[in-house]
Each structure stands twice: as structure tokens, then as C-alpha cells.
Amino acid sequence: MSPSDWSLSAQLEKDTINIGDLPLSRVLVIKDANYPWLLLVPRRPNVSEIIDLEEIEQAQLMTEISRVGRALKELTKCDKLNIAALGNMVPQLHVHIIARRSSDAAWPRPVWGVMQPLPHDAEEVQQFISALRRKVWLG
Template sequence: MSDFVLDPRLERDSTLLMKLGLCQLRLIEDSRWPWVLLVPQRSGISEIFDMTPLDQTMLTFETAITASAVKQATECLKINIGALGNQVRQFHLHIIARNEGDPAWPGPVWGHGEARPWTRDARSEFTERLLEAL
């Protein structure tokens, strides 16, 4: 893992919350949605099939526990999970809490309006709930 380097755009747009077994868990800097990323700490990965079978299994496990924790921490209606990679090629997985009436409901969150930074208190409260749920 020593050769892993986070894409500068992911680093700019998110904050590291913790390192799991395979992935970095990162909070997206947009308070409109509780939105986290899982970024496998492997170099040269742009697609899930670029990963070893063991890493794919670990990613599945970390995705399930993270998505469950986000749902528990937010009491949201729906969890969206996606890996697009059209703008940032480094493989990363989005986990987003969604509710009816949120700013983009029922459409996708990508490209919708302007990001709103987290307040320190809101970030701390969400992070605490999420990490407790994990």
C-alpha cells in the first residue's frame, strides 16, 4: 500500500474520516447530502475488476458496513451507491444518504447546484454518529 496516492481532486473534495482494512473512508465536502467515499488504497485501480478477488470481497464488505452505518446515522429513506469514474479515474465508491425532498430528489446528486460546505458542528455531529454506527 505504500505506493498508494490519492487523486488530488478526491483529496480536495473530501476529508479523511478513517482508514478501514482496504479503503479510506472520506466525507464529501457538501452538506446537502450525507455523502461518503470509499477509496481502495491500491495504486492503478480504475475499475472494480482491476482489483484482486480478495480486494473485491473486502470492498463488498466495507461497502455494506459503511452503507448500513450511513443509513443508521442519518435515518435516510434510501442509500445510493455508485462508482462512475468519468472525471476521476481512480476507483472510488460513492455512498449517499437520500430522502424525499432533498435538493436533487429523485434525480442524481452529481452536477446538481452548488456544494454547501459543512459547518463545524454539523460535520462533527454527523461524523460522530457515523463512526459510532461503524
């Protein structure tokens, strides 16, 4: 199967805003203003685990996680980055990169299920996306 056979899962499509593509992964913002929360989704079909990627793709994914994580940390001045690939609800491989603050509602617990998703302010999320694009793609 070629990468052109890839498509984003319907659930991730519904829950995110597309920021753009890196060499391997699509970068998305989760539609929840409670946390600065990004996803990286490798554009490879039928992949549910990091170990399903070729070794060179695993290395590329780590490079992309580092690049996006650094940009997110710099933009948000967060206390901690949470980076995880769980896939319990959506089996398509996706890596969460969440900027956490000791003052956020879920701290120090994981963010899942703590708060109802809060819709983004349209202007604020576009400013965030623009700033992130500048750091990640032009950086």
C-alpha cells in the first residue's frame, strides 16, 4: 500500500483542525480550548502502532514530535509537555502533544475526561495556528 491510500479517520477529522503536513505526519489541533493540544498523524495506511512504521519513519516521527513539541512549548510557555500515542478510542496511529500548566483543570492528571471540550474562539485559534506554522515550518 502506498501513502496515497491513507486517509484521516472520521473521528479525528471531526475532532480537529488541520494545520498542515510535515514530511510524514499531518499536524492537527484538537477542538478543545481547555488545553493547547496537537496531534501528529503519520500519513500511512493501516498503521495503529509506532512499531508498525518502518524504522526510518519511526525516526522521522520522533523528529517531527520534537519539532512540534519545541514549537508548542515555546509558544505556550507551558510547565510540561504530555506526549502520548494511546489509540484506545481511535486505532489510527496519532501522537498527542499537549501543553500542560500546573494551573489547568486536570493537573496533574491526564486531560482525558476531566473537562467537557471547550470550543475555540475562531480568531484566537487562527492566531495560534499561524504562530505555530511560523515556528514549525519556517522556524
